[in-house]
Amino acid sequence: MSRPPLPLDRAVKPATRLIHEGEARSGYGEMSEALYLTSGFAYDTMEAAEARFDGRDPGFIYSRFSNPTVATFEKRMIALEGAEAGRATASGMAAVTAAMLCQLNAGDHVVAAKALFGSCRYVVEDLCPRFGISATLVDGADLAQWRAAIRPQTKVLFLESPTNPTLQVYDIAAIATIAHEAGARLVVDNVFATPILQQPLKLGADVVVYSATKHIDGQGRVLGGVVLGSEKFVMDHLHNFLRQTGPAMSPFNAWTLAKGLETLALRVERAQASAGAVADFLADHPKVSKLTYCGRADHPQADLVKAQMAGGGTLVAFEIDAGKAGAFRFGNALQVVKISNNLGDAKSILTHPATTTHQRLAPPARAELGISDAMLRLSVGLEDVSDLLEDIDVALKAV
Numbered sequence: 001m002s003r004p005p006l007p008l009d010r011a012v013k014p015a016t017r018l019i020h021e022g023e024a025r026s027g028y029g030e031m032s033e034a035l036y037l038t039s040g041f042a043y044d045t046m047e048a049a050e051a052r053f054d055g056r057d058p059g060f061i062y063s064r065f066s067n068p069t070v071a072t073f074e075k076r077m078i079a080l081e082g083a084e085a086g087r088a089t090a091s092g093m094a095a096v097t098a099a100m101l102c103q104l105n106a107g108d109h110v111v112a113a114k115a116l117f118g119s120c121r122y123v124v125e126d127l128c129p130r131f132g133i134s135a136t137l138v139d140g141a142d143l144a145q146w147r148a149a150i151r152p153q154t155k156v157l158f159l160e161s162p163t164n165p166t167l168q169v170y171d172i173a174a175i176a177t178i179a180h181e182a183g184a185r186l187v188v189d190n191v192f193a194t195p196i197l198q199q200p201l202k203l204g205a206d207v208v209v210y211s212a213t214k215h216i217d218g219q220g221r222v223l224g225g226v227v228l229g230s231e232k233f234v235m236d237h238l239h240n241f242l243r244q245t246g247p248a249m250s251p252f253n254a255w256t257l258a259k260g261l262e263t264l265a266l267r268v269e270r271a272q273a274s275a276g277a278v279a280d281f282l283a284d285h286p287k288v289s290k291l292t293y294c295g296r297a298d299h300p301q302a303d304l305v306k307a308q309m310a311g312g313g314t315l316v317a318f319e320i321d322a323g324k325a326g327a328f329r330f331g332n333a334l335q336v337v338k339i340s341n342n343l344g345d346a347k348s349i350l351t352h353p354a355t356t357t358h359q360r361l362a363p364p365a366r367a368e369l370g371i372s373d374a375m376l377r378l379s380v381g382l383e384d385v386s387d388l389l390e391d392i393d394v395a396l397k398a399v
């Protein structure tokens with residue numbers, strides 16, 4: 001292996017780190033990161049294999065444990081998040097499941113915000129109880145509910161902010177304090193904010209999880225996830241859990257995601273600027289009855305957004321003033337914006353949460369979260385903003 005490509009001992013900015021961090025050049029000196037698409041690694045001698053396994057030689061053993069390309073992705077995420085350590089996983093849900101189960105035992109208790117991504121809610125509400133881990137769901141915006149839910153057995157508090165799809169914002173620093181006073185850890189799913197706009201570890205969270213499938217890939221290609229935290233958390237809990245249970249990231253996906261990180265800051269900034277323009281346009285439109293965007297002064301928690309986020313993000317939630325039928329007419333009339341359930345893509349994406357991502361929830365549970373039949377979630381992409389505004393304008397006329 002040739003020398004490390006850039007001496008990153010100078011304090012360079014995140015955008016610079018995202019391009020150079022963690023390169024693992026082969027002897028050919030390639031500029032673009034090599035893709036080490038291999039399941040295993042060869043040892044020169046029997047003794048070398050022994051040393052690898054007993055830890056005297058820290059090299060690679062097997063790609064279920066680690067892989068040079070996966071390590072490049074992990075190093076970029078660790079640098080970006082300002083974490084001590086992190087591990088990549090096959091998907092965002094593998095990251096969430098591992099982050100929870102690696103540290104929980106039968107008899108433990110979890111407190112989570114109700115407004116969670118559907119599969120995250122399954123992990124907390126259905127999966128954990130099957131293994132004797134109880135859970136209490138609270139209104140994440142109400143600090144008194146978090147405090148009241150704490151029990152002596154509480155080990156983990158779990159939240160997502162901004163929430164999917166209602167874009168509520170929770171006070172990460174205050175909830176971290178509640179967790180720490182109870183001797184518990186706070187786990188934050190930071191997908192909607194992205195690591196560019198919000199850094200939960202700096203706000204006091206103990207563990208951050210991402211679906212890298214979203215903005216980190218940013219072009220709708222591969223699944224991936226990552227769990228970030230302290231060296232101690234990773235070594236005491238996560239490391240062995242992932243090695244032995246095997247939700248490993250594919251080297252191919254790691255390569256795609258590591259290249260995605262090189263443009264993450266640029267993409268998030270551009271999509272966020274367009275999201276702001278789209279939100280302003282929708283807010284003033286007579287056929288839109290409700291508009292939520294984290295970057296607007298009329299967001300219900302605008303002060304909190306300013307305190308913990310560097311911008312409003314790339315997602316907009318709104319209601320069409322004509323119920324489900326109106327929301328469907330609007331969606332069906334769009335030409336540039338696509339109908340899908342992904343987000344954080346270069347392509348703008350419209351989702352109707354009540355009939356797709358949140359269909360599993362019973363109508364009262366949806367109502368409690370503020371997910372009405374008229375509500376739409378728009379993930380703003382990288383198209384020219386004037387084309388997006390025109391597409392939305394024309395589709396609103398069809399309502």
Ligand SMILES: *Cc1c(COP(=O)(O)O)cnc(C)c1O
Nearest residue numbers: 091092093117189191211213224
């Ligand atoms: C998409 C998503 C996940 C799950 O990630 P996958 O990569 O699809 O497994 C978890 N949390 C949030 C907030 C998400 O948007």
